[in-house]
Amino acid sequence: MNLNLTGNHLDITPALRDYVVAKLDRITRHFDHVIDVNVVLAVDKLRHKVEVNLHTRGKDIHCEAIEADMYAAVDMLIDKLDRQVVKHKEKLTGHRHEGAAMKRDAETVETPPGPTAGAPGVANG
Numbered sequence: 001m002n003l004n005l006t007g008n009h010l011d012i013t014p015a016l017r018d019y020v021v022a023k024l025d026r027i028t029r030h031f032d033h034v035i036d037v038n039v040v041l042a043v044d045k046l047r048h049k050v051e052v053n054l055h056t057r058g059k060d061i062h063c064e065a066i067e068a069d070m071y072a073a074v075d076m077l078i079d080k081l082d083r084q085v086v087k088h089k090e091k092l093t094g095h096r097h098e099g100a101a102m103k104r105d106a107e108t109v110e111t112p113p114g115p116t117a118g119a120p121g122v123a124n125g
Helices: 014-030 070-108
Strands: 002-008 034-044 047-056 059-067
Touching: 002 014, 014 034, 014 070, 047 070, 059 070
Parallel strands: 002 034
Antiparallel strands: 034 047, 047 059
8 A cells, every 4th residue: 555645734743644554554454455545634724634535446535524633633534434445345345246146046036836838737727
């Protein structure tokens, strides 16, 4: 996973960098096909804004959070991002098993038992 941290009107301290990396570890624990992560930390007066662009195979996920504290914004962002990643993962695994379930259902559907018209040895009418 490639990680790119950017600060707008903010110097990224080693403590803040370590905090973001530790929180992103939660995302990679749920979904390990993460290719690239871009994190933008911005400060505008009393608003601390965190944005993430997460690039996976087949989908780009964007998420942002605004809070009064930078660490609270990172926590909120990771919660949102985690929900989106889990939803994406469930969609991927759901499609994979959906085709097998349809095939299995088609095999189990049989014609109802009983006499058919014109069958030998069966009296009609």
